Amino acid sequence: MGEKVYIVIPAYNEAKSIGKVLRKLKRSGYHKIIVVDDGSKDRTSAISNKQRVIVLKHIINRGLGGALGTGIKAAVEENADVIVTFDSDGQHSVSDIKKVTTPILNGEADVVIGSRIINKKEHMPFYKKVGNFGLNMITFILYGVYCSDTQSGLRAFSKEAAQKLEIKSNGYEVSSEIIKEVGKNKFKLKEIPIKTIYTDYSIKRGTNLISGIRILIKLSIDKFFR
Amino acid sequence: MMSVLQIVALIFSLFALSRVILRTKDSKLSPKEFVFWTSIWLSLLGVVFFPDYSTKFAEIIGLRRGVDVVIYSSIGILFYMLFRLYIKFEEREQEITKVVREIALLKKKNRKR
Numbered sequence: 570m571g572e573k574v575y576i577v578i579p580a581y582n583e584a585k586s587i588g589k590v591l592r593k594l595k596r597s598g599y600h601k602i603i604v605v606d607d608g609s610k611d612r613t614s615a616i617s618n619k620q621r622v623i624v625l626k627h628i629i630n631r632g633l634g635g636a637l638g639t640g641i642k643a644a645v646e647e648n649a650d651v652i653v654t655f656d657s658d659g660q661h662s663v664s665d666i667k668k669v670t671t672p673i674l675n676g677e678a679d680v681v682i683g684s685r686i687i688n689k690k691e692h693m694p695f696y697k698k699v700g701n702f703g704l705n706m707i708t709f710i711l712y713g714v715y716c717s718d719t720q721s722g723l724r725a726f727s728k729e730a731a732q733k734l735e736i737k738s739n740g741y742e743v744s745s746e747i748i749k750e751v752g753k754n755k756f757k758l759k760e761i762p763i764k765t766i767y768t769d770y771s772i773k774r775g776t777n778l779i780s781g782i783r784i785l786i787k788l789s790i791d792k793f794f795r
Numbered sequence: 796m797m798s799v800l801q802i803v804a805l806i807f808s809l810f811a812l813s814r815v816i817l818r819t820k821d822s823k824l825s826p827k828e829f830v831f832w833t834s835i836w837l838s839l840l841g842v843v844f845f846p847d848y849s850t851k852f853a854e855i856i857g858l859r860r861g862v863d864v865v866i867y868s869s870i871g872i873l874f875y876m877l878f879r880l881y882i883k884f885e886e887r888e889q890e891i892t893k894v895v896r897e898i899a900l901l902k903k904k905n906r907k908r
Contacts, residue, residue: 608895625902626902627895627899635892638892638896639895739888739892787885
C-alpha cells in the first residue's frame, strides 16, 4: 500500500493516555502521526515527542475544532492521501482505522465517519444516545445531511476533501460543521460501524449536556444570523 | 422645578454625552456610532423633560405611557447589541485560532529546515 495515511490526533491535557494511544498506533504500522497539542498544561507534547511523531503545539488552548483544523491543514501540507482523525483519550480501536480508510482508498467515498450508533453490538450509555440523536436531528435540519453519529471522533477524509474542507469553529461544534461541509461540497459520505472503548476516563472527556446545548446555540446562530 | 428623576437623568446623560464626544475625538467611535449614541442620550432627555410628548408618541404606537416606550425599546436595543457583541466575539475567537494555527505550522516548518 503506497498511499500515505496520516493520523491526526487533537490532544488537550492527555498525558495520561496519549503515550499508550501512540504506541498502539505505531505497533499497528501507522507511523505518519500528527499530534496537535492544544495548549496542554501537562506533558502531552513531551510524551508525544518521545514517540517521534509530528507534534504541533498551540500556544493557547483553542478547542477541538481549532486543533482538528490545524492537524488537517498540516496533513494536507505533508501531502497525505488519506487523513484520519483519531481521539487521544483511547476510546477508538486501532483496528477500526482500516475500516474507515478503505472506502476512501477504493474511491467509494470522500468522507467516512466511524459510527458508534450503527454498530448494533455497541452499548453506548443511554443519556449519550439521546444527546447524540438530538444533535444528529439538528444537524439534519440545519444542513440537510443525516449522519447517525455526527459527534464521532473517528473520521477519514480523502486528500481532495481535506483540501476543500473549511473548518471555522473552535469547539465541539466542529463535528457538526464537518457534516455541513459534506453537504456544501457534496462530498460522498459513508458511515462505517466502529467499536468504542468506554473507560471512565473517556466518558469524562467527551461532550456532556452543557457542551451539547452550547453546540446547539452556536449552530443555530451560525445558520440563521450570519 | 425639576424632579429628582430629571436631575439624575440630566447629570447622567450629560456625562454619557461627554464620553461619546471624547471617544469620538479619540477615534474609538465612528461618526455613525457618534450619531447613534448621541440620539440615544438626547432621546432619554427628551422623554424625561417632555413626558407629554413621549406619552402622545406612546399612544400613537399603542402604549399607554412614554416610559413604556423607553423600557421596551431599551430591552430591544440591548438584546440586539448583545447579539452583535456575541458575533463580534466569535469572529475574534476564530481569528485568534488562525493566528495560533499559523504559529504552530510555522514552528513545524522551521524544525524541518
